Amino acid sequence: MHITQLNRECLLHLFSFLDKNSRKSLAKTCHKLLEVFQDPVLWPLLNFHSPVELKKDNFLLGPALKYLSICWYSERVKVCNIEDWMKNNFQKDFCNRHENTVNDFLLEVCNRCPNLLSVTLAGCGHVTDECILLLLKNCPNLKTLKLENCVRITDRTLAAVTLYGGSLQTLHVDFCRNITQTGLEKLREKCPLVTLRADRSANMIPDNKPEKKSMLEKASRKWVQF
Numbered sequence: 001m002h003i004t005q006l007n008r009e010c011l012l013h014l015f016s017f018l019d020k021n022s023r024k025s026l027a028k029t030c031h032k033l034l035e036v037f038q039d040p041v042l043w044p045l046l047n048f049h050s051p052v053e054l055k056k057d058n059f060l061l062g063p064a065l066k067y068l069s070i071c072w073y074s075e076r077v078k079v080c081n082i083e084d085w086m087k088n089n090f091q092k093d094f095c096n097r098h099e100n101t102v103n104d105f106l107l108e109v110c111n112r113c114p115n116l117l118s119v120t121l122a123g124c125g126h127v128t129d130e131c132i133l134l135l136l137k138n139c140p141n142l143k144t145l146k147l148e149n150c151v152r153i154t155d156r157t158l159a160a161v162t163l164y165g166g167s168l169q170t171l172h173v174d175f176c177r178n179i180t181q182t183g184l185e186k187l188r189e190k191c192p193l194v195t196l197r198a199d200r201s202a203n204m205i206p207d208n209k210p211e212k213k214s215m216l217e218k219a220s221r222k223w224v225q226f
Helices: 008-015 020-027 031-037 051-055 077-081 089-096 101-112 129-138 155-164 181-190 212-225
Strands: 045-048 067-071 118-122 144-148 170-174 195-197
Touching: 008 031, 020 031, 045 051, 051 101, 067 101, 101 129, 129 144, 129 155, 155 170, 155 181, 181 195
Parallel strands: 045 067, 067 118, 118 144, 144 170, 170 195
Antiparallel strands: none
């Protein structure tokens, strides 16, 4: 029996054992298998390991998506985590290439995947509070939100959880240096049923761009010493 003679249910089951690239390669062989690849039922779970993967065409976003993970564990994440005002030109150029990639992808998720139950983001240094707020508003069934080493996430995300995270049961904000103890306490007070974890976050040094005046004063002192 040829693979194309299998019914739709069997083909979906077969595709479910393949990774994204293998599914895409198989879908290129004939129209029937392409239709299986494009069936939203095939895509309840998506895992990505770098921003580059988000730009590929080997997956499908749709209402069947329930579990999403974008985890970037790389030395390059350290560059993204440097405060913008401290980056040199090389570091700025590196970040500019993918600065909006994850945010743009999450906006697509907001529009196409209203039934999300779980989102995990790690090493996504450019993800913003505004993006997480939209995710909470557009995915009302979201039960689990795990953020790790997302340096642009602040107490505004915690405030958004109190407003739009009605279904949220688990929230992790680990190693997010701009989360404060005050913000965590307010969230615990307003959402006592949410299981909250914030490893190291409130104990890390937050972003703090020097005031222009203090920078001028330091420059003046250096000039005098010279």
